[in-house]
Amino acid sequence: NAGVTQTPKFRILKIGQSMTLQCTQDMNHNYMYWYRQDPGMGLKLIYYSVGAGITDKGEVPNGYNVSRSTTEDFPLRLELAAPSQTSVYFCASSENRGLVTFFGQGTRLTVV
Amino acid sequence: ELKVEQNPLFLSMQEGKNYTIYCNYSTTSDRLYWYRQDPGKSLESLFVLLSNGAVKQEGRLMASLDTKARLSTLHITAAVHDLSATYFCAVSGGSNYKLTFGKGTLLTVNP
Numbered sequence: 001n002a003g004v005t006q007t008p009k010f011r012i013l014k015i016g017q018s019m020t021l022q023c024t025q026d027m028n029h030n031y032m033y034w035y036r037q038d039p040g041m042g043l044k045l046i047y048y049s050v051g052a053g054i055t056d057k058g059e060v061p062n063g064y065n066v067s068r069s070t071t072e073d074f075p076l077r078l079e080l081a082a083p084s085q086t087s088v089y090f091c092a093s094s095e096n097r098g099l100v101t102f103f104g105q106g107t108r109l110t111v112v
Numbered sequence: 113e114l115k116v117e118q119n120p121l122f123l124s125m126q127e128g129k130n131y132t133i134y135c136n137y138s139t140t141s142d143r144l145y146w147y148r149q150d151p152g153k154s155l156e157s158l159f160v161l162l163s164n165g166a167v168k169q170e171g172r173l174m175a176s177l178d179t180k181a182r183l184s185t186l187h188i189t190a191a192v193h194d195l196s197a198t199y200f201c202a203v204s205g206g207s208n209y210k211l212t213f214g215k216g217t218l219l220t221v222n223p
């Protein structure tokens with residue numbers, strides 16, 4: 001049971017480049033989330049999904065897009081990378097009662 | 113807007129000592145979570161507290177919840193070096209289980 005898997009683990013982007021952070025879970029969870037973690041700031045919600053085909057904005061959605069075509073996958077897209085998007089990104093999923101949220105290992109993104 | 117405040121943000125302890133981390137939140141929430149994060153690692157779930165007066169313990173860590181005061185505490189008993197990590201509290205409300213996190217408490221346990 002792999003849980004929540006994120007790829008890549010590390011990435012360096014140039015300003016203006018685009019990329020997709022991949023996230024997949026094998027627990028058949030309906031709820032999936034993307035958070036970013038900046039030093040000393042805790043985690044902030046970027047986007048979330050309550051099921052396939054349904055997504056919504058979180059606290060800090062600007063500069064990002066998501067899609068949820070299957071229950072398993074929840075990719076996060078950065079269209080025009082900016083230095084302010086340098087952060088550690090965590091994908092997470094939650095079972096239907098919300099008692100436990102499982103986090104991926106994170107993607108450390110640097111925009112230069 | 114739901115806000116979560118933790119204090120202290122930095123905590124340096126000696127092994128064998130006791131201490132408490134506090135987590136205040138601003139609006140009614142139906143569940144409170146505690147997570148641990150080691151440097152460069154992901155978040156590990158420690159506790160979820162669901163009701164007023166809930167208390168959970170695991171080893172040297174004990175978490176409690178007072179929903180009337182909108183306060184949760186994480187008590188550390190007889191600290192050991194292995195407890196060194198960053199501890200986050202988070203709250204959620206509603207049916208989508210979005211988490212709002214505190215800024216975290218960086219705990220360092222010194223020999």
